[in-house]
Amino acid sequence: MRVLGVDPGLTRCGIAVVDGGTGRSVRAIAVDVIRTPVDAPLAVRLMQIADAAELWLDRYRPDVISVERVFSQHNVRTAMGTAQAGGVIALCAARRDLPVAFHTPSEMKAALTGSGRADKAQVTAMVTKVLGLTEAPKPADAADALGLAICHIWRAPMQSRLAEAQARAAQLAQAHKARLAAAARTAAKPARTRNK
């Protein structure tokens, strides 16, 4: 599975491609940071990000996109820009019929370090380690993009097993309910007969 990881942002947008192998093995294919000028109009910045994302999708042909889900940030203005940058990249992927998965920062941190509250240094250290890189990826946005791709590779099989298990459980619950209803109907019949 080839995953394009995106740590969205208007000023710095981390972008990375990671291949998943057997078990937990992962391999970094490419990583970079898309930058747009702070003084450019918002719509132009979004277009530059979308254009760069299209280039990455053309060049690396990932199977799925893993984007950081923005929940809240101290600076609302920054949070909106971050959400919009992630939104236009998700749109580029959807236009190519590629699935887009969103993972929260704490899901990514937990997948990589075992703790959803790990700091940036810890995430970078684990990204460097599991990818067997000789140097830590910089800036943090690049490391986060790699982390989001790895997070998806590791979580996706678990998530699909979970979805399967939930579907099976729902099926069993329905069958059980149907049996109960049938039993209730059978039990109710003599009662009605008695009342007549």
Add this chain to the structure above:
Amino acid sequence: MRVLGVDPGLTRCGIAVVDGGTGRSVRAIAVDVIRTPVDAPLAVRLMQIADAAELWLDRYRPDVISVERVFSQHNVRTAMGTAQAGGVIALCAARRDLPVAFHTPSEMKAALTGSGRADKAQVTAMVTKVLGLTEAPKPADAADALGLAICHIWRAPMQSRLAEAQARAAQLAQAHKARLAAAARTAAKPARTRNK
């Protein structure tokens, strides 16, 4: 000036086209609400919104897009979806080289009602009145999209006059500074001569 107004949202996205005439006269050309299914994946919803926006841009060929600037909302998840919907529409416009203006809800309310704190009913009433509609536009998202288009038509000339005035003031300030510096140099010369 023909303006496409957008009140962004994932579940309901208000969209409207308004033509500006001489003075404060405005005319409604079209208004609708783009809806996307709540249970569809986010990327697919964003694509449906972008596709609908493309249709409107093709059909009505506006000169400029006026989008609500999202600042904050009680529900962070909703705010993010709103920002993303606005972002993909801004992207569609930028790809066509159309300028995109963002106005905050209070700027829109102030332009229409004189108060940035006006409620939805008041905004709808003024939108209905200034456009000379026989019926109030519904739902509120449709009225807001019309309001954002009108807000841009009314504020744009003022904003460009303001920008011109600011540029002129900056020019004057620079000329004044240059004169002061020249005067200071002239005043400093005899002093230096005295010190020698």
